[in-house]
Amino acid sequence: MAYAVKDYKTEVWVDWCPGCGDFGILNAIHQALAALQLPPHKVAVFSGIGCSGKTPHYIGTYGIHTLHGRVLPVATGFKLANPEMTVIAVGGDGDGYGIGAGYFLAAGRRNVDLTYIVYNNGVYGLTKGQASPTLPKGVQTKSLPEPNLMEALNPIAVALGAGYTFIARGYAYDVRHLRDLIVAAIQHRGTALIDVLQPCPTYNNIYTREYYNARVYKLEETGYDPVVHNPTDEKEIVEKKAQALLKAYENGDRIPIGIFYRVERPTLEDELAARLPHWGKALANLEPIYQRDLTPLLDELR
Amino acid sequence: MPKRFVSWMIGGPQGSGINVAAETLAKAFSRGGLYVFANIEYHSNIMGKHSYYRVRVSEDPIHAPVEEVHLLAALDEETLFGDHHHNPEFPTHHGHVHEVVPGGGIIYDADLGDIRDRLKRDDLRLYPVPYFEMIRRALEPFGKAAEYRQYDIMRNTVALGATLAILDYDFDLVAEVIREQFKGRRARLADMNIQALRVTYDYVHEHFGNDFPWKVRRRERRGDHILIRGVQAVALGKLQAGLGVQTYYPISPATDESTYLEAVQSKYNVVVIQTEDEISAINMAVGAAHAGARASTSTAGPGFALMPEGIGFAAITEAPGLVVFLYQRGGPSTGLPTRTEQADLGFALHPAHGEFPHIVIAPGDVVEAFYDSFEAFNWADRYQMPVIVLVDKYLASSYITVPRFETRHLVIDRGIRYQPAGQRDGYLRHAVTESGISPWVVPGTEGVVFWTTSDEHNPKGHISEGVLHRMEQMDKRMRKLELAAREIPDSKKFTLHGPADAQVTLVGWGTTKGAILDALEELSALNGLTFNFLQIRMMRPFPAEPVGAILRRARRVILIENNYSGQLGNLIREMTGFRIPHRVLKYDGRPFTVNEILEGVRRALENDEERIVMISSEAREVIPWPTR
């Protein structure tokens, strides 16, 4: 049975502002799920809190809308308890790089097989446009009473340091390109980050559709090779990271999108599979767990 | 009949192995058919600060420490005379000599010289043992005698050897326990230690009389017993319950439980994950619970203080199978990281903003910790609400002989599950039902999907701020608590120990249970009054009616709590209107001794005191065991 894009949609009214970049991201997710023909009951979408956090309600898979900043821990716990599921986490830039920054780092270190899509709009949309961690210093978007006081964080650079094994940037208004990135991210074994440039027409009057349309270009069209071909070669890893870092800081007249860095490393699941005799199924359905015999442990306590 | 017992204490700097010596002795006692209760006091420090371990042993079951010491083994000077030399301005203690009973003994390093003047008492038996000389002699057969100073760590074994000789206990049993500790390539260390044990044992027999009045003899005991620590009992209960995922961030005194689980994870298929902080720990557990696993996180106050948001999230999304273990320690803030307290009852009862149902259970001892840890997961599944198991540092480190846990009657109940009815069948994760329970489903089930959110929602799990959706969801969630209150039997909620019509009723919760039970027997024998003990175990849903009825019927009521304000007393007043007139309290970070219960009850009854505050015998004279 083939799944159509409409099989991944819901009846729920989408309550984003007209023209919001989030629509593009949502469409790209729908299309990616259809492209991969993933059965809806085998996919779970998690979100943080924010405009972006509404996403799961608009997707016809399992949808768990969590707390502000905590989407990665919740998604990680879910995935470890039920490794058969395809897990996608989404959230805002405030959610992921601000209040959730600690989890953003730890997720890179853990390398659980999941995809994390960050809606990077430079603002806190749902709380009416305060500066987010990616808004550059000195910039004054519409609802800021004064220019922004702090430097911007570079998500790609941080992700490189944190150990993400798939790092990409997408653009909300290039849906087809973003769809392909999401497909590649889901297919990647390990934690995949896609930072998505997402215009917020309501609060961010600086980093707009026009701004990005004039600047974005595709890395893959320049012959850029993001892949570490020998993942056991530490030297190649560092070289590929250095190359990605240079690209990450290219944010003037030309802004790259596409895959910045990619490497195959053992996932946390691989490590657990080596430790646990019955790894791989939903723990909830794992019979041995319900029939544990404590005799050997009790015997040790004599 | 009052119990006969022998009380031994070993003291020394952290890192000197007092725990190994104490636990070896406890194990040898317990295997020798005796009952042991042992507990450690230690600093939040890795090396050097003073720690001590009490081992109480009896032919009858015992459940708590006493403060008098029959035999004290000192690995250092501080154990005898306190820390004036490190802390001249603000010394923290004056040693343990004053806790030794008249006629009792002290084992110490002969290198300290003549200590008789400094002891300021002459009613003790002194056992100066040249520790390093013992180590040197022990190393001779191994050709290492010249390096004896490097084997400083064996001082604890020397103290143990002297102990065995003085108490006249079974040498071979102790040797057997030591042998088990050093297996494989470390077997040679076992031989060295057993040699040190032997050399000291012989030395003490040779140099001192065999007149110590408190001897310990092995005996036959009926039934299968284990010697177990609180953290192990909790971990075993969780394993038996089918725990799938355990998350944790390291914190005393909760970590040991997680590391125990991690050590057995490959035998039992438990996913144990050390997270980046406690916010992650709780949320990861909630995520695992939503995936259908039985999930848990274990922490102490400072970690629990980071969890409210996640607990509220679990409550509003009705995650099944989530149990949080809170090991109380001295607060507030970092407080007393390695000391005990019962001061988080109020916190556990109000663990997040807003109103939501949850269950709080407080096991009173190691045995209840096992069974309650098991049962907590059944409740978490059945009622799809967070369950908090309230334990403490004292329980975590209590080491006690108990009957081997019986597991055959334990039944895993995963609650009411949804039966899918074909493709896209319109499953409602938060369906409004009469009981309040919305059947849950394991994600991945063919043909089913669901949504849920930390926002208020409609039955389908989509955000809704509609007045009627709010009302029906709120009411249905709270109905689950009423259901839990009806379904969970009273026997899980409270226990009235002793005669129902006693003249005096003691009221307590959690780990004061052991000291109160041990005191109960003494009290009845002493005062000619009859006593019973009302132990409250379930704090929410609170058994207000039966507890209120018992208290209103009682003649004299005394509250005993390991905190400053009497939090259970306040809860009882809130829930039943009953005001308990006497409060025996303790908040110096140490658990109640049996002596303190006896004394507190005496003062309440004889002097009619309302607020009686106990301070540990570390900082005062011992309360003499009542003579009759």
Ligand SMILES: Cc1ncc(C[n+]2csc(CCOP(=O)(O)OP(=O)(O)O)c2C)c(N)n1
């Ligand atoms: C703990 C906590 N603090 C604050 C908030 C309020 N809050 C809701 S959304 C939001 C920021 C959203 O910004 P972002 O994550 O960038 O998402 P966007 O709306 O831009 O998609 C904040 C601060 C909250 N929900 N929880």
Ligand code: SF4
């Ligand atoms: S505030 Fe911005 S991010 Fe939020 S929905 Fe409106 S346009 Fe989109």
Ligand SMILES: [Mg+2]
């Ligand atoms: Mg944002």
